[in-house]
Amino acid sequence: MAVRRDRVRLTVLLGPVSLFLGICFVGPLVVMIIYSLLEPGLYGGVEWNFYHWSYGRILGWADGEWEDFDWVYAEIFLRSARLAFINVLITLALCYPAALWVRGLPRRWRLFIVFLITLPFFISLVVRLFAWVLILRPTGFLNSSLLGLGLIEEPFDIIFTETAVLIGMAYVLLPFMFLPVYASVEKLDHSLFEASSDLGASSIQTFFRVTVPLTLPGIAAGSVLVFIPSLGNFIVPDLLGGAKVLMIGNLIEQQFLSARNWPFGAVLSVMMMAIMFLLILIYLRRIGRMQTRP
Amino acid sequence: MKLRLARRLFGAYGVLFLVFVYAPIVMIVAFSFNSNPINMMVWSGFTFDWYWTILGYPTELNEDTLYVESTDQLLAAVKNSLIVAAFTTTISTVLGTMTALALFRYRFRAQRFYQGLLYMPMVMPDIVLGIALLVFFVSIGMSLGLYSIIIGHCTFLISYVFVVVSARLAGMDNTLEEASADLGANEWVTFRRVTLPHIAPGVVGGALLAFIISMDDLVITYFIAGVDSTTLPLFIYGMLRRGVKPEINAIATLMLLFTFIIASLGLYLRRRS
Numbered sequence: 001m002a003v004r005r006d007r008v009r010l011t012v013l014l015g016p017v018s019l020f021l022g023i024c025f026v027g028p029l030v031v032m033i034i035y036s037l038l039e040p041g042l043y044g045g046v047e048w049n050f051y052h053w054s055y056g057r058i059l060g061w062a063d064g065e066w067e068d069f070d071w072v073y074a075e076i077f078l079r080s081a082r083l084a085f086i087n088v089l090i091t092l093a094l095c096y097p098a099a100l101w102v103r104g105l106p107r108r109w110r111l112f113i114v115f116l117i118t119l120p121f122f123i124s125l126v127v128r129l130f131a132w133v134l135i136l137r138p139t140g141f142l143n144s145s146l147l148g149l150g151l152i153e154e155p156f157d158i159i160f161t162e163t164a165v166l167i168g169m170a171y172v173l174l175p176f177m178f179l180p181v182y183a184s185v186e187k188l189d190h191s192l193f194e195a196s197s198d199l200g201a202s203s204i205q206t207f208f209r210v211t212v213p214l215t216l217p218g219i220a221a222g223s224v225l226v227f228i229p230s231l232g233n234f235i236v237p238d239l240l241g242g243a244k245v246l247m248i249g250n251l252i253e254q255q256f257l258s259a260r261n262w263p264f265g266a267v268l269s270v271m272m273m274a275i276m277f278l279l280i281l282i283y284l285r286r287i288g289r290m291q292t293r294p
Numbered sequence: 295m296k297l298r299l300a301r302r303l304f305g306a307y308g309v310l311f312l313v314f315v316y317a318p319i320v321m322i323v324a325f326s327f328n329s330n331p332i333n334m335m336v337w338s339g340f341t342f343d344w345y346w347t348i349l350g351y352p353t354e355l356n357e358d359t360l361y362v363e364s365t366d367q368l369l370a371a372v373k374n375s376l377i378v379a380a381f382t383t384t385i386s387t388v389l390g391t392m393t394a395l396a397l398f399r400y401r402f403r404a405q406r407f408y409q410g411l412l413y414m415p416m417v418m419p420d421i422v423l424g425i426a427l428l429v430f431f432v433s434i435g436m437s438l439g440l441y442s443i444i445i446g447h448c449t450f451l452i453s454y455v456f457v458v459v460s461a462r463l464a465g466m467d468n469t470l471e472e473a474s475a476d477l478g479a480n481e482w483v484t485f486r487r488v489t490l491p492h493i494a495p496g497v498v499g500g501a502l503l504a505f506i507i508s509m510d511d512l513v514i515t516y517f518i519a520g521v522d523s524t525t526l527p528l529f530i531y532g533m534l535r536r537g538v539k540p541e542i543n544a545i546a547t548l549m550l551l552f553t554f555i556i557a558s559l560g561l562y563l564r565r566r567s
Contacts, residue, residue, distance in 0.1 A: 006400060013396035014408070017389045017452065025415060025449045028423075028430035035429050045432070094311065101308035104301065113308075115561055120315055123553050124510040126530045127546040131318030133538060134325070134334070141321060144335040174315065203300075225417070232419030235513060239534065249421050256425060256517070269425045273418070280417065 029273070036266035044260035054267040073251070077271075080247040083165060084230035088223045090170045091177035095222070099182040114182065121175040129239050132168050133159070136240065160242035168236040173229060177222040184218025185211075217287050224283050232272050248272065319550060326543035334540055344544035368545070370522075371529035378440060378525060379508040382447040387501040389448070390455025391493070398463040415450035416457075423450065424517035431518060438520035446518045447508045454507065455500035462496025495563050502560045506553060 039051035058073045102113050120128060135141040136159040143155040158164050188211065196206040212219075234249025241247070248268060255265030325334050329341035343353040350365030397408060415423065427446045431438060470492070474484040512527040519528055526549070533542055 010396055010400050010402060013392045017393045020389060021411060021449065021452070024427075024430075024445050025411075028426035028449075031430045031433050032422075032426040035433075094314075097304065097307050098311045101304040101311070104304060113312075115557075116312065117315060119554075119557055120319070122506050122510070122557050123319065124527050124530075124546075124549055125512050126527045126534065127322070127549055128318065130530070130534055130538075130542060130546055131322050133534065134321065135318060137538065139333070139335065141335060171314075171318070228417060228419055232421045234421055235531070249419075252421055252425060256428065262429065265425060266429060269422045272422050276417065276419065276422075 032266050033270055035263055036270045038263050040261045040263045044262060046262055051263065054261075054263045057264060058267065058271065076246055076251050077248060079245075080231050080249075083162065083169070083245075083247065084227050087166060087169045087173065087230045088177075088226050090166060091174055091226050092181070092219065092222065094170065095174065095178040095181050096185075096219075099178065099185040102182060103185050103188070110186075114179075117178055118175045125172060125235060128172055129168055129236060132164075132171060133239055136164050136167070159240060160244050162241070162245050164240040165237050165245050165247075168240040169230050169233060172236060173226045176225040176229070180218045180221035180225065181215065182218070184215040184221075188214055220283055220287050224279050228276050228279065231275065322543050323547050323550065325540065326547040328540070328543075331540065334538075334543075344541045345548075347541050348544050367524070368526075368529060371524050371526045374440060374523055375509050375526040378443050378447060379505050381444045382451055382508045383501050383505040385444070386448050386451035386455050386504045387497060390452045390500060390504075391459050391497050393452065394456050394459035394463055394493075395489075398460065412453045412456050414453075416453045418450070420513035421517075424514040427514065428517040438518055439523045440520075442518045442520070443515055443523060443525065446514050447511060450514070451504040451508060454503050455497075458500035458503060459493055459496045462493045462499075466492050495566070498563055499560055502556055502563075506556050510553075 035046055036054060037050060037052060038046040039049045040054070041047050058077065098117070102110055102117075105113060133140070137143075138155045138157065138159065140159070142158065143152075146152045147155065192210055192214070193206055196210050197203070201209065231247075232249050232252075233247060234253050237245050237247045237250055238253075252265050252268045252272075255261045255268065259265075326344055327340050327342070328334060328337055329343065330336050330338035346353045348365065348368060393408070393412065397405060424446070427442070427449070428438075431442050436442060466489075470488050471484055474488045475481075479487065510527060511525075512531060515525050515528055516531070519525060524532070530542060530545060530549075533539065
């Protein structure tokens with residue numbers, strides 16, 4: 001009797017959300033996968049015929065004809081992966097010392113500083129990037145200050161370069177690295193450091209042999225959380241990279257809004273989703289196992 | 295000795311880190327009060343004129359310039375954003391809280407599946423979700439507009455509310471509910487008098503989070519907004535693509551103020567509970 005009542009309650013509680021996410025979240029993903037296997041329509045949209053060459057196009061061939069071999073898409077893919085990877089390194093290098101710093105602060109300060117560091121996450125993406133446009137453009141803050149200080153003779157180009165994209169992405173994704181890294185740094189037991197130095201380890205040895213291995217789960221989580229949105233970013237390269245630094249995100253956007261090859265855009269999105277699943281799977285396998293170990 | 299030096303170095307780095315995070319934001323606020331209409335980088339006096347400009351009032355600064363961006367469009371965008379945020383906050387708060395309660399209270403076979411399903415929209419790259427929703431709406435023949443944006447935002451905001459409320463539930467003492475039942479309260483009364491007051495800060499926190507993310511979302515909205523359902527972030531993005539104008543500083547500053555108010559409210563609630 002009680003079991004049945006529980007079941008009714010569970011259905012009432014979970015029914016609406018199942019229905020909603022089933023239709024409006026899983027549904028769209030399924031439709032996108034179907035679209036990736038359809039023939040592109042002439043003026044956007046699709047023809048309902050099975051067509052798998054959109055997948056081949058990423059590697060450079062269209063319609064199965066090797067003569068159209070073009071590395072451009074593979075190149076864009078590789079560039080995105082490279083920039084996303086560099087961005088992981090940058091955010092890690094910035095956030096790890098900051099996390100150690102916050103850990104050493106008096107308790108009452110910590111919550112407030114963590115709040116300050118994560119607050120920009122809630123500030124509109126477009127506002128944060130606007131700030132960097134103002135800083136980096138030729139007549140912008142950076143160039144004006146350097147000119148004013150007499151450090152450079154004439155403004156140098158930094159906007160619309162990979163450097164600008166990396167700065168913007170690192171700035172935007174900082175909280176995603178900071179929070180998981182800080183969560184694992186905060187848990188470090190101080191007696192471990194003492195033990196390490198008592199046993200004669202130098203502070204550098206302690207850092208690499210004790211601190212880093214123990215915070216690896218946080219580093220890994222932060223890396224996944226930064227890598228995925230970096231890879232698919234299209235607003236940052238659009239505003240700070242211009243036409244020169246094209247990333248997968250821009251390519252996907254173009255397929256839907258200007259090139260009007262929806263199946264190809266869907267293929268690129270499916271690939272992104274596949275990479276995401278792969279990374280999360282690796283993360284769960286490796287880190288999940290690490291955390292269950294005593 | 296060495297330790298103190300290390301500590302100082304960390305302290306200096308920490309300050310630099312915060313400067314890196316906040317300098318760009320402070321800069322926008324400062325520029326929004328700069329009365330130089332030609333070059334933002336040169337300070338030529340304090341003015342509120344950019345704020346008057348975006349509200350559509352003629353000022354000394356824009357009399358002879360072409361800076362006036364249509365205020366009607368801006369206000370319409372603000373209105374759209376508020377409508378979308380109000381609806382998505384309500385829907386995702388109710389559904390997210392229900393899901394959190396269900397997964398916390400009951401043990402069932404599909405539990406891990408549901409957990410995975412709820413985490414997925416949060417790690418999914420925005421662009422993938424945006425594209426999937428666009429393709430979905432087009433294929434079922436739904437026209438793009440405020441409805442499609444509301445649905446789109448709910449798909450990932452339910453997860454955020456779910457996470458916040460779940461965290462609150464995890465810290466709850468089971469014996470309270472048992473005590474309530476022992477004292478003869480039925481389950482509904484127990485829920486209303488014990489469970490709900492306990493999770494209320496989590497629910498409000500989740501709602502604030504959903505509201506703020508909905509107001510700020512650019513990427514997903516970009517793909518599923520219709521012609522006349524431009525939201526505030528989309529409007530600014532459009533302005534920015536056409537060129538940098540001083541009055542964007544004023545709009546951005548007002549958005550910053552709004553964000554700070556909501557975030558401080560959230561922090562205050564967390565402190566109090």
